[in-house]
Amino acid sequence: MAFDGEQEIYQERILDHYEEPYHRGACPEATHVHEDDNPLCGDVIHVELRINAEGRVDAAWFDGDGCCISQAAASMLMEKLEGMHIRDVKQFTAQDMLQLFGARLTPNRQKCCLLSWRVAQTALHSPVDAAGLASAPPTSSQATAAGPGPPSQEAS
Amino acid sequence: MASTPALPLDPTALRADFPILATRVHGDRPLVYFDNAATTQRPRQVIQALVDAYEQHYANVHRGIHWLSEQSTDLYEEARESVRRFIGARQRHEVIFTTGATASINLVARTWGDQHLRRGDEILLSEMEHHSNIVPWQQLAERTGCTVRFLPVTDDGQLVLAALDQLLTERTRLVAVTAVSNVLGTVNPIREIVARAHAVGALALVDAAQSVPHAATHVVDDDADFVAFSGHKMLGPSGVGVLYGREQLLDAMPPFLGGGSMIRRVTLDGFEPGELPAKFEAGTPPIVPALGLSAAIAYLEQIGMERIGSYESALTGYAHEVLARVDGLRLLGPPPAHKAGIVSFVIQGIHAHDVAQLVDQDGVAIRAGHHCAMPLHKRLGIAASNRASFYFYNTRDEVDRLCAALQRAQRVFRRRGDRPSAFKG
Known part of the structure; x- marks a missing residue:
């Protein structure tokens, strides 16, 4: 059968994350927050991070709505x-x-998978309160070391 | 209109004309093609017409005086005549070949719209329009300052005709509505809407992309001023569509694209536009796609639009009946009596994309998303839906296979319990 094994989208591991997600909800004392959607399918992801003084992610929480892939x-x-x-x-x-x-995801479903990644990357640059932040602003070397941007969104 | 009940069509016999319907996907699952509102498949007769055109008749049209160009031109103009007859237009030159319904609507917006619309003028659309009958008017509003208004839709996806009393005024210059919703299948009372538009002095444009393939069309009886549709949704090739317009309107409109064919004379100082229909067909037109469309029309006429309509109507009724029995499935839109062959639904707890992906594993091709109608989905309070859209070659057996695939999709999730979704965006 063509859809068995680890290539299968709707495998146990993914369904587990979908139905019993890790840290779905609000992040206590979040320092960085961002939200975005994928207007083509209506998937939306909200990410809250708490980044400590050393620049580590202490806590990462999300909320959202959408397909199994985007949420898992x-x-x-x-x-x-x-x-x-x-x-x-x-x-x-x-x-x-x-x-x-x-x-394995087709290009169309890859954007479901990458929505939270895109939101989290943007959250790094979206402090809750710019004045009172503990997070280290990115140095120029860090900024240039950032990964490639998300693939461009295709038209409807 | 013939009222003698014709023999019901035999989908099994007709399917033999469609090579692609014998495709097996994902191993050896027979393809169930339920995405006909997006585009239909083509019978051998249409495919053969394209091959014949390229092998025997092809040259540019309206240009050469050589034999082959005359052949090609004659066939291209015969294709125009077959469209004229098929939609019941008076004059052949009221049929403009475009690249599709989208291009047809844009043509009207860019020519008639730019010429006539000013700040204070209004265009009335409905909330159930395809983006192709929204965005060109929003662009026109940006250019001219005119206002776009929307006829509301009921919870079960029908137009609120009573709202016409307030929305139609002496400021209304154009009413542009779809004959059939591409999402819900709702059949709109086009004649009534056209008459109401005319009563306030407005013109009426009908987006007929979802109606021409499935029911007899009579543009003169409907009294529409403009009618737009696409070839690829009615067995024809992609890349050809039609704009029907009333002669005196088309005559008075400025040309759209400039180039070869659309001119009478060009000098270094300027140009004189050509006559209809060439005036709106700049450049080399979609010659072979138009011949393919003509072959598609011949195929449809041979079956008979009445038979197609009644077969699809029965299939839609059947689909409603069996889909309603799927737990947690909510059908969108009106009851089958008010619909064409489009059945849209949402399944509780499973996102539309997951539904489509899972039924695809069983070989069933349905659409997931907003179907180029974001405002309608917003109105219905959903982000996305699933859509099964039929043509005369679909069968009850295929509807049963959709149901079975949906139930399998539900089992993938249901054995694990419902996921609470409290997110408020």
Whole structure:
């Protein structure tokens, strides 16, 4: 059968993340927040991060609505981000995200998978309150080390 | 209109004309093609017409005086005549070949619209329009300062005709509505809407992309001023569409694209536009696609539009009946009596994309998303929906296979319990 095994989108591991997501909700004392949607399908992801004084992601939470892929991918990404230094988060590329998700996705569904990744990357630059922040602003070397941008969105 | 009940059509016999319908996908699952509102498939007769055109008749039209060009020109103009007959237009030159319904609507917006619309003028659309009958008017509003207004839609996807009393005024210059909703299948009362538009001195444009392929069209009886549709949604090739316009309107409109064919004379100081229909067909037109469209019309006429309509109507009724029995499935739009062969739905707890992806694994091709009608989805309070859209070659057996595939999709999720979704965006 063509859809068995680890290529299958609707495999146990992914459904687990979809139905019992990791850190779905509000992040206590979030320092960085961003939200975006994918207007083509209506998927929306909201990410809240708490980044500590050393520039590490202390806590990563998401909320949202959408297909199994977008929501499960967000859950996997939150789990992955916690403990990472923002320098490494910025180097975590779209390709890395697709690899983290695991199942083979057509280009159309890749954008479902990459929505949370895109939101999280933008969240790094979206402090809740610019005045009172503990997060280290990106140095120029960190900024240039950021991964490639998300693939362009196709037309309807 | 013939009222003698014709023999019901035999989809099995007709399917044999469509090579692609024998495709097996994902291993050996027979393809169930339910995305006909997006584009239909083509019978051998249409494909053969394209091959014949390229192998025997092809040259540019309206240019050469050589034998082949005359052949090509004659066939191209015969294709125009077959469209004229098929939609019940008076004059052949009221049929303009475009690249599709989208191009047809843009043509009207860019010529008639730019010429006549000013700040204070209004265009009335409906909330159930395809983006192709919204965006060209929004662009026109940006250029001219005119206002775009919308006829509302009921919860079950029908136009609120009572609102016409307030919305139609002496400021209304154009009413542009779809004959059939591409999302919900709702059949709109076009004649009544056209008459109401004319009563306040407005013109009426009908987006007939979803109606011409499925029901007999009579542009004169409907009294529409402009009618737009596409070839690829009615067995024809992509790349050809039609704009029908009343002669005196088309005559008074400025040309759209400039180039070869659309001129009478060009000098270094300027140009004189050509006559209809050439005036709106700048450049080399979609010659072979137009011949393909003509072959598609011949095929449809041989079956008979009445038979197609009644077969699809019965199939839609059947689909409603069996889909209504799927737990957690909510049908969108009006009851089958008010619909063409389009059945849209949402399934509780499963996103439309996941539904489409899972039923695709069983070989069933349905649409997921907003179907180029974002405002309608917003009105219905949903982000996306699933759509099964039929043509005369679809069968009850295929509808049953859709149902089985949907139930399998539900089992993938349901064994794990419902996921609470409290997100408020």
